[in-house]
Amino acid sequence: MTTPAPRRMDEIGDESRRRILDAAEELFAERGFDRTSFVDIARRSGISRGSIPWHFKNKDGLVMAVVERVVERIWPAERYETVPTLTEVFAETAGLLRSGNSALVFMVLVEALGDRGVVTEQYQQFFARRREGIEVLLRLRRPAGVDPAVAQEKERTAAVALNGALLGIHLQALVDPDNVDLDSALMSIASLFERNLADVWA
Known part of the structure; x- marks a missing residue:
């Protein structure tokens, strides 16, 4: 047919x-x-x-459609068909910053925290996708013998911290690009994280 x-x-x-x-x-x-x-x-x-x-329908509907498209472009659902390495996570953050409209990510945050909050759910989804990718990366590197229930909670906490560092670097580079070396800052975080990876499950 x-x-x-x-x-x-x-x-x-x-x-x-x-x-x-x-x-x-x-x-x-x-x-x-x-x-x-x-x-x-x-x-x-x-x-x-x-x-x-x-x-x-209305402006709120348009805002949500824009955000959904941005989130899908930054971290598409099929991204989870392959497991990102730490280097890929950082590279994707750098790519987002250079994508042209990356400032929109932070404008979405302002909107999500405002009175109307029409895009809060979409921004939560963006954060969740970023954290889930990092959690997958950590889960595959989990040492043998660690209690899975304890490990999962610690991996979730580490993903929140690392995602916060990535977005913080992104924001600084947007606001002060002449004084923030994006690639060096990202590699510095990657190095610190790699050196202290065992502490995630300690």
């Missing part, structure tokens, strides 16, 4: 949605959520203002 060809209207709808998301992501990163209007997004995307709520 052959798969039916996509309808032209569906293709147009998908393209409009992509262009709106691209424009919204750029503008949110440049101006923040509150200072970006549907009119701004319509101008940037070349899509009529009336089409935006048709695709996303």
Whole structure:
């Protein structure tokens, strides 16, 4: 049985949605959520203002769609089909910083902590994916004879600490790029972590 060809209207709808998301992501990163209007997004995307709520219902729906796409791009679900090494975790953090709209990650955090908090769940998902990847890495390096229940809790705590260090370096490099050597800072954390890895389960 052959798969039916996509309808032209569906293709147009998908393209409009992509262009709106691209424009919204750029503008949110440049101006923040509150200072970006549907009119701004319509101008940037070349899509009529009336089409935006048709695709996303309201601004909160658009914000969540942008965040979901950013999270999926940074740490896609299929990433867990392979186990990241510590070097890969750091390299992916560096890649995120250089991706062009990485400041959006921290604007999302501000929004998540604000009164509306419309993207709190998406930001929690972003953090959880990062921690889970680190926990997988640690679990595979767990020494024999360690109680799995105790080890799991310690690995979770270590993942929180390491993820915090990675995001902290990211933030410093965004705010003060002339005085923060991203690669050196990441390798410094990697070295410290590797040298003290046994302490995770002590």
